[in-house]
Amino acid sequence: MxxxxxxxxxxxxxxxxxxxxxxxxxxxxxxxxxxxxxxxxxxxxxxxxxxxxxxxxxxxxxxxxxxxxxxxxxxxxxxxxxxxxxxxxxxxxxxxxxxxxxxxxxxxxxxxxxxxxxxxxxxxxxxxxxxxxxxxxxxxxxASTVVVAGRPSRSLGIVPHHAHRSLPIWGEIQRRVPGSVVIDPAQRPSRVFRQISACSTVLTTSLHGLITADSYGIPAMWLTVDEIPLRGGSFKFDDYESSLNLRTVRRAKAGAAEDVLGQVRAGASSPAAEVVSSLxxxxxxxxxxxxxxxxxxxxxxx
Incomplete structure (x- = not known):
């Protein structure tokens, strides 16, 4: 430690x-x-x-x-x-x-x-x-109403669920994406908000990683990890996204790093700003x- x-x-x-x-x-x-x-x-x-x-x-x-x-x-x-x-x-x-x-x-x-x-x-x-x-x-x-967005400085923010923090795929993705960063979820919210808000795109297995990105209008993708499933499966993600009127599904499946990055490039998105503002x-x-x-x-x- x-x-x-x-x-x-x-x-x-x-x-x-x-x-x-x-x-x-x-x-x-x-x-x-x-x-x-x-x-x-x-x-x-x-x-x-x-x-x-x-x-x-x-x-x-x-x-x-x-x-x-x-x-x-x-x-x-x-x-x-x-x-x-x-x-x-x-x-x-x-x-x-x-x-x-x-x-x-x-x-x-x-x-x-x-x-x-x-x-x-x-x-x-x-x-x-x-x-x-x-x-x-x-x-x-x-998040974006209480913490001012950080200065854009990272190409990709990786926000793992606490159950996924030690997965080797994060290091593999970092080696392929210059300027990427793994954001530790075991921090105060304000610190995580600033770090996520400084990213151009977010890849996350954490629901609140996705939600924070949406608050700041940052394109994001939720990554599912079949080997370490989350309790409740996808319900909490489905439930949250039912409030957003999304036109596309923002989900990638864990696999080879290059495959994951391809899914992120093709599918990362954010909800309409007016929808977020209304919520x-x-x-x-x-x-x-x-x-x-x-x-x-x-x-x-x-």
């Missing part, structure tokens, strides 16, 4: 002192966010926090930018579900809000007491029985409904 990764792990993950340090960082960052003045409100939210992955870390980041202080809560106490394929994990009696969450396995579930602010895509909306007027889109699409507006409007959310309380001092 590199020194940088040791420091990152020491600050954000591990035993109780590290969890407390992570909590302090979230609270202090949220309180220092201009959107939280004149007073901040706390949201008891659930997100996956077992190891650092930029996609899972989007919920607290985006809540803070929207004017709320995210408090990590166990599912039984949570009143807010955000980014991720986490709806199957929610108890049937869940009575909080859902903002951009999705299903993992594509099977119908019942959360009759939930408030549906937004869901990731039309497939999830239909399977959970959310109202037809529920906003669609993954909150990761807001962003819908997500922001949806999260603003938390203003009178009954589980929130004012934060008076730290």
């Amino acid at each position: 590199t020194l940088q990764r040791r420091v990152r792990h020491a600050l954000y993950y591990g035993n109780r002192p590290r969890r407390l340090a992570r909590r302090f960082h979230r609270y202090s960052s949220a309180v220092l966010t201009p959107a939280n003045y004149p007073r901040a409100r706390v949201v008891n939210a659930y997100w996956f926090d077992q190891f650092l992955n930029f996609g899972d870390a989007l919920t607290p980041m985006l809540l803070a930018r929207a004017g709320y202080v995210p408090r990590l809560a166990p599912l039984k106490d949570a009143q807010f579900l955000g980014v991720g394929s986490i709806l199957e994990m929610a108890p049937t009696g869940y009575s909080g809000s859902v903002w951009g969450s999705g299903l993992l396995y594509g099977e119908a579930i019942a959360l009759p007491h939930a408030t549906w602010l937004a869901v990731r895509g039309a497939l999830t909306r239909d399977l959970v029985g959310a109202p037809s007027v529920t906003a669609l889109g993954d909150p990761g699409l807001l 962003q507006s819908g997500l922001l409007k949806a999260v603003s409904a938390l203003t009178d959310f009954r589980s929130m309380s004012p934060v008076r001092s730290y």
Whole structure:
């Protein structure tokens, strides 16, 4: 483990002192966010926090930018579900809000007491029985609204899912594509956003690698790896893309590096800018409904 990764792990993950340090960082960052003045409100939210992955870390980041202080809560106490394929994990009696969450396995579930602010895509909306007027889109699409795009400097950004980080194909592609870079998903969202936004094209096995590229209008391609399949298969990708009105399928199959690159050159694309903008507006409007959310309380001092 590199020194940088040791420091990152020491600050954000591990035993109780590290969890407390992570909590302090979230609270202090949220309180220092201009959107939280004149007073901040706390949201008891659930997100996956077992190891650092930029996609899972989007919920607290985006809540803070929207004017709320995210408090990590166990599912039984949570009143807010955000980014991720986490709806199957929610108890049937869940009575909080859902903002951009999705299903993992594509099977119908019942959360009759939930408030549906937004869901990731039309497939999830239909399977959970959310109202037809529920906003669609993954909150990761807001990346470009919170982090300014980096200076274009990379020809190809490779964003592996954490399960695919050690695949040899990434090195093979880098040797063939000058100026390409492998972007580690085990970083804070803002760092990953800047790195992805500096790329001309993105190849990814990570859903949020694809979503981030779409937010910045960067042509992207999702790579499937049959040898190491993701839980839930392609459902979360299908669900997300159901919100985009795409005309083409943006999928490549892992194989020889040159074959993969050929698929990227032929098929990498991005959704229409007006579609992304509309989804962003819908997500922001949806999260603003938390203003009178009954589980929130004012934060008076730290």
